[in-house]
Amino acid sequence: MLGGRLSSGGHRADSLHQIATRTKGDALFRGIEIIILTPSPRKGQAKAETHKSVLKLIHILPKVDDTTRFIRIPRRTNYQYGNAPQILPHQAAMMKTKTPSFPQQSIDVLLSPRRERIEQAQSDLEIDGVISSSQLRRYYGLEPVDLAGRLLTVALIRPVASRPALEVQQTLVVSGAEIARLNDTDLNHKLTLTETRLMLGIEADPEVWQVNPKPSLKLNQPDGVWISEGQRVAIEADTGQYHMRIVDQKLDSFAQQGYASTIWGTGSEGRAKNIEKKLGSRYKVSFVRPSWWAA
Structure with missing residues (x-):
């Protein structure tokens, strides 16, 4: 028998226990093996081991056929909402008072006409x-x-590695075919970097913002470089895939290359606190939480 749950991190341990106990007698009598598919490599494995005589848990992630995954957005000749700004000046003033404050660059964009x-x-x-x-x-x-x-x-992404139950299904727009061929993990990483730039109010201008800079030496390179007041700031988008040893290597490499500081973007508050506790005293690093999926 084959079953599974590929959402919310898979079946909980108590659910697996119920499946096994309800079917064990009949399964053993008939020689039936129950196979459960799960997106989490660890969740429920201990319980599955308890019922291994009839139950087997297999880690699997759904794959998408990239040839049919993307569609091209058709061109429009008119705009349903006209050409008005998104916000008015008094709304912009209120946005500046919020904590954390909304970036001024984005406020300026929202004050612009729709076509701009x-x-x-x-x-x-x-x-x-x-x-x-x-x-x-x-x-x-x-x-x-x-x-x-x-x-x-439309992609289904688990944006934080330490939270497998957190699933985000959203519409994504990509610049072209090369990006379209990226898997969900790489798209998540690029979305995290995009959010870091936007929340910091950095212009997407090559004079001040460089994405995936080409290395001059065989050293760790940051995901982005922000040139601020004549100084180079390393930007790293961390979705929770790095071991602490890799985090240390990256921060040390950035410091050796002369970056004035590092801005470390991670969607996990716990991970940010852990990195700061273990490495914050050794490096000039600040943390942001780029939740690109937030409303």
Whole structure:
């Protein structure tokens, strides 16, 4: 017998126990093996071991056929909502008072007419490579269908490695075919970097923002470089895949290469606190929480 649950991190241990106890007698009598598919490599394995005479847990992640995954956004000749700004000046003033404050660059974009916001989003996408529907609404006041000519997909992503039950299904817009071929893990990483840039209010301008800079030496390179007031700041997008030893190596490498500081972006507050506790005294590093899926 084959079953499974590929959402919310798979079956809980108590669910596996109920499945096994309800079917064990009949399964042993009939010589039936029960196979359960799960997206988590660890969740429920201990309980499955208890009932290994009839129950087997197999770790598997659903794969998507990239040839049909993306569609191209059709071009539009008119805009349903006209060409008005997304917010008014008094709303912009209120946004500045919030904690944390909304980046001034994004406020300026939202105060712009709709066509200018579309042009800005299209231009920024050339640098970022991918943007989520939440990011488009929050920072540009747009919907994915506004970015005509781009490739669009709906992806199911687990954005934080330490939280397998956290699943985010969102519409993504990508800059072109090369980005379209990336797997969900790589898309998550790029979305995290996009969110870090947006929440810091950094322009998508090669003069101040460089993505995946080419290494001059065989050293760890940051995901992005922010040139701020003449100084180079390393930007790292961390989705929880790095062991602490790798984090240490990266921070040490950035320091050796002369970066003024490092901004470490991670969606996990616990991970940020752990890195700061273990390595914060050795390196000049600050932390942000780039939750690209947030409304």
